[in-house]
Amino acid sequence: MSIKISEMAGWREIPVAGVAYRPSTESKTGDWRSFRPIVNEEKCTGCALCHFFCPDGAISLVNEKAKVDYDFCKGCGICAEECPVKAIEMVPER
Amino acid sequence: MGEEKLTLKDLAAKPDLLAPGHRMCAGCVSASVARMVMKATRGPTIVATATGCLEVATTILPYTAWRVPWIHNAFENVAATASGIESALKAMKRRGALKYEHVDIIAFGGDGGTYDIGFQALSGILERGHDLLYVLYDNEAYMNTGIQRSGGTPYCAWTTTSPAGKVIPGKPQWKKPIAHIVVEHRAAYVATASPAYPLDLIKKVRRGLEAEGPAFLHVIAPCTRGWRFPTNMGIKLARLAVQTCLFPLWEAWWEDGHPVYKLSGPSEAIARRPEMKKPVEEYLKPQGRFAHLFKPERKEELLRRIQEGIDREWSLLLKRAGFA
Amino acid sequence: MELGVAKQEVMGLTGDEAVAYAVKQVDPDIVAAYPITPQTIIVERFSEYVADGLVNTEFVPVESEHSALSTCVGAAAAGARAFTATASQGLALMWEILYIAASMRLPIVMAVVNRALSAPINIHCDHSDTMGARDSGWIQLYCENSQEAYDTTIQAWRIAEHPDVQLPVMVTLDGFVLSHTLESVRVLPDDVVKRFVGQRRYIRVVGHEYKEVPLVLDPENPLTLGAFGMYTHYFEYKRQQAEAMEKAKRVIEEVGREYGGISGRTYGLIHPYRLEDAEVALIGLGSTMGTAKIVVDRLRQEGMKIGLIRIRSFRPFPREELLKSLSHVKAIGVLDRAMSFGAYGGPLFMEMRSLFYDEESRPLISDYIYGLGGRDMPIKLLEDVARDVKRNADRGRVAEPIRYVGLRE
Ligand code: SF4
């Protein structure tokens, strides 16, 4: 989290009762990654399995092809391991 | 039941109700499980979650990953909390103060919050017959506090409170048969599921929501940190658990005063072709928590006992499901 | 709102029954019920109302007090009016959830029938149960008699749900002394109670979808309640709770006055008695203060300038009101029906001593711990206490700061 505590809203401003007030999508997790999944669109059959297996909801199907959202992908490698046609390859992040 | 028409293609297009940006570990299968469960919702839904990994890592203030109304109360009381929501909605509906025809309620609890500290509250909602779905995501130890043994930890597994020592080789006790205990409460619907079979899991969630009365879904949720395996192996292990019959997939409900057990696809296939059943070692070997069974030397006696334990439970289930 | 005092029926009710009757008239959405002596009659009576179809309430017969309050938390978060009742060990079992209910700002109402905590196990009255919960963030209103238990149970919803407050309220009544003793209780007509409590109110918050929405679990406006708050946030919520408690003082008084308008019985934070010209004062909570009034009357006849204050609201603690009422008093005798082991005196004594710390002229304050585990506190002993306070006033110093009254030496 990049926000400084001293710069955050004061006790009068933040919503009461501990209600969360920002969506998690504002907090990117892509920088956790040390390996990056690369989808080979030619191989991808659009079966959607990787979409369901991905713990981070970082894969969606666009035009029936798997598409990784690198803002959130943590690089676990489950998608590459599980793709039935081996359409995903994990490559080291630079 | 509307669940028959569910397809992975259609479900893939449904927006996630557990959003990205949560802070579960890389490769955390509990997160995959929670996403799949939320894919199965059929309308207005409220979620309650027990203290645990899923609760903490999805709601670190000021952020939340939940796109449904969500509440965390404490560790041992998610069942009671959910029953309060259900009762409230019932009463409000009776008074005409509810703007929805129906609201589904899902309670998530880990193994600690379900087998152990939350067991009483769970038993209470089953006895009282609240109409809600309880999802046990079972990663087989207190992972949020750093891998301590629970009533759901399997025999011989290493944890930080069941260490593999010189005298005692990991957890000396067996896993509590939680789902069967729930069945015996006369629950409306009980099932086991593995995230390696997404459509099976999602359909069971839907059946649990559609059932009138308490429904219980026991999901195996491999944990990369606690089971000691590489982050890409979680789904594989969730599959091996089924293929070895260590975690068979089934459903149960009551008809005319009798429990009806039905094996699900992958487990039913093994029941019909027993040669498909894989030896448990295939499941144990990739996991660091069982490493002491193989190194420095193989513990033949323990491995035999584990296999026997699985065989015993599996044949019990086959009998219940009418395969004996 | 009301045009005058409503016609009221007189019923013979025990304290427990008075609470149950008030809850019936409020007709909350859910009641979570678990038996424990001396509270059990509340949930028994209420279950009869449910069985006879006299309420719309969803009756949830839970498997423990922990689940009773947990159920109320879920229900109140879902937008319902929720009630439960407990005592002693049951309150202790709820401990964890007491803090959660308050911190999540859920306006639950709970009757606590005061009973001593084990061990040894004991079913009779003292205040050790609720005094232990005094820092949990709940508003605590201590009742003197069954009439007040009835009246306060009705007012509690208005206080709890007030937008400036939004905190759970404990209505406490002394075990057996009130809970099981038949009194004449004047009850309001159902419709007057209904109108007085009105509909449940919600505060509005801006959640993670950046919309201002009511603080309730609603699929159309998803909120996340009970999130994980680290050092970045935790402290701020505690400060908000302190603020709500502060504001509750005004609300308790307003509601008590408004209730006076419909019932003829007005309630405040403190209830002084014959204090105007008093040199000595007794101060305490609960039913003993009713007996203490008799003692004050008797000693007044002897010429002693004595009065008393019964504290109705222990949380929030009515600091300003007490200072104002006691400014002219020379010596105060504090009646503590609970102990704080290892502390200097009982809970109320500590509050009273701290209260006067900044004052230029401080009264002498002595503590009288009494009635633990249901030990009797007859008029005679209360008189001894009063005379002891008077002696302190006369000699200008406290001879013995902490005394145990009615204890075998
Ligand atoms: S699992 Fe493989 S084939 Fe299926 S959608 Fe993902 S990348 Fe494509």
Ligand code: SF4
């Ligand atoms: S590597 Fe892991 S987090 Fe990244 S897209 Fe694949 S499954 Fe999701």
